[in-house]
Amino acid sequence: MSNKEEPRIGVYVCHCGVNIAGVVDVKEVAEYAKKLKNVVLAKDYKYMCSEPGQNLIKEDIKEHNLNRIVVAACSPRMHEPTFRAAAEEAGLNPFLVEMANIREHDSWVHMSDPKAATEKAKELVRMTVARARLLEPQEKPKVKVKKSALVVGGGVAGIQAALDLADMGFKVYLVEKEPTIGGVMARLDKTFPTMDCAACILTPKMVDVARHKNIELITYAEVKEVDGYIGNFRVKIEKKPRYVREDKCTGCGLCSEACPIEVPNEFDLGLGVRKAIYVPFPQAVPLVYTIDRDHCVGCGMCAAVCGPEAIDYDQEPEIIEIEVGTIIVATGFKIFDARKVEEYGYGRHANVINALEFERLINASGPTGGKLLRPSDGREPKRIAFIQCVGSRDEKFNKYCSRVCCMYAIKNARLYKEKHPEAEVYIFYMDIRAFGKGYEEFYKRAQDEYGIKFIRGKPAEIKEDPETKNLIVRVENTFLGKTIELEFDLVVLSVGLEPSEDSDKIAKLFKLSRSADGFFLEAHPKLKPVDTHTEGVFLAGCCQGPKDIPDSVAQGSAAAARAAIPMSKGEVEVEPIVAYVNEELCIGCRLCERTCDFGAVTIENRKAKVNPALCKGCGACAGACPTGAMQVRHFKDEQIFAMIEALFNEKKELKEEYVKAEEKR
Amino acid sequence: MAFEPKIVAFLCNWCSYAGADLAGVSRIQYPPNIRPIRIMCTGRMDPVYILKAFAEGADGVLVAGCHPGDCHYVTGNYKAERRVKVMMEILEDLGIERERLMLRWISASEGERFAQTVKEFVERIKKLGPNPLKIKKNE
């Protein structure tokens, strides 16, 4: 279609059930639209996005020869792709469709003022019609998609995503910042609700990752730079020196035995010790030792015993550059720092520990060989209290529910009771949230069969007996309405889940948005739960929000499936929204060149030139151009001016016959 | 009739337009005086857009984009900030109070902040009264 053709516009006003029609008078809006210049027809319909709604548009395009479509409905961020696709099916270029947002920006925010909301809807439609007249068809360029993916973070979510993609035949680079993959799950003892041992179900998967011919595992490494776009991301990864050659180390462990230096092991949250040359835990993948140079004294004992001569004190950081078609971010979470809740004395009272420390202490492969011993005196506790919602559902810290703490506390209470039926175990809670499959049953059994005592109330304070180091928990039992004090040998704080330390960095690198709670924001909470607003970048696991292992694994697989779509197609269409120059107006002032952050604008023969492959379409150059020579497709100055003019000059927008009618009134 | 200001809002696609969407999804109510225009990034905003809006009769112009450091295109919001500052001076020269132009950083998760911004800005413009250019034109 040539753009000189007279615009023939169809306007469609959606009721969205009662979401719009309950506030905005949709019939009045449609009637009004008919009065606007170039509007051939205007209709209202219950659900424009439904199949009959879309068919309505398609049939009208053909029957009435429409060449512009305006849909007044929800946000374009919701359904623009839907209506563009419908138009395309009817043979109309998808960029000739425009939406007026009369739901999110109107009916939902002016619910008590239907009159004003209807007026606003009419004006938004008028503005949109004015813009629609000036729209131009665009061709979406196709780009090839590399059949390789980057997965960032080797927790259970990232592992699942990497394995699925690799099994589909794609090349996968799995980047993990720690010396081993496994994430938090590798530290857990048993897992609710089935009580499988975490290691038994996780370590085989970790080994699969190491062995898979399509996976290149890059551990002890971080992504430093990301460039490019869907199909062709260029990624720079920095691998920290281990001072042990990965290609030579056999993981025999002789070096560690020989090493004279002992330091607290981070993997055990400092509860156990490791050597200065170490693996975080025996099942680490890759099973390659690392020298911690902050503590290494350079005595050379490790090098002396290393048969394959893997020790290399001179190793330097290594930069690895890769090209991938898609990216999955699975960087997980960190636990809430319980020191912030001063009343509970974590960090001051020896026998107040957090839940992850508890997991390490009851873990057979943990620092105590699975014996839970009180930090203060190494005695086995007889009375244990678990305190829920530490840092979660709390106005002072995080408002959200961390989703796993109820269940892991019940799990750990049951585990302790199994080994010590005589022990008294209490759980202090606000509500028990046992929402998953088999979770409620798991909770019931804890009450009925294990005799775990559930007390509803959030403790106000934990005091320490200076002599016994026992703890006195003061709490208002909200069922009885009275304050009680109870004494325990050990208190375990059910700390919540928070965005990982690296969230800021990762958000900037991959251009991710974050939701109010700080976790990465998905493209749509229901319909695109693992997509992001950056095309070709997907999310999996707790980096998107707190969740348990089943959900993390499900998201890992989901993200892999989503990432596989463009890679198996082999090509994608990219947005044609890029800058271009009207050479007649260009005076060669170079402002655009200086403004562009992406090096997409150059000056040749005193005229600006845009490289569309580098241009991201932000329009900063056009915003800076003093003559209007620089424009952005689909966001041209005239298209934006038209909206402003239409807003303030109703008369100019109305068809002749209605202007007269208006004047008479 | 009480003065109901008409305000043009230039919202960047990635943060503030999404923030406005979230205000809607969360059903946070705010006055019906703004007319949003979506641009990909506040960096796209040509200062002329602001002039054009006031010349046509806008009582206020709101420019909203991603927080510093969060712009989808790295630094578009800093460019917008510089341009808005310059425009405030120019508006004063034209007899338009600088307070009629507002720049705010509103992220995709700040529906509440979007609604609050609109409320605050509408209050402000109501106190200032109609766009002085418009009054002149009508005289």
Ligand SMILES: Cc1cc2nc3c(=O)[nH]c(=O)nc-3n(C[C@H](O)[C@H](O)[C@H](O)COP(=O)(O)OP(=O)(O)OC[C@H]3O[C@@H](n4cnc5c(N)ncnc54)[C@H](O)[C@@H]3O)c2cc1C
């Ligand atoms: C005390 C406790 C007990 C729990 N018990 C259970 C249970 O019994 N059952 C259950 O279903 N769930 C349980 N959970 C929840 C479970 O731990 C999570 O669901 C799971 O670990 C989430 O996996 P993930 O891969 O998303 O994140 P993580 O396990 O956090 O893994 C993220 C990985 O990404 C890496 N990473 C982070 N930043 C970067 C970066 N910048 N570059 C490269 N790599 C990076 C990390 O090092 C880590 O390896 C428990 C949680 C806690 C805290």
Ligand code: FES
């Ligand atoms: S994209 Fe929001 S200000 Fe640049």
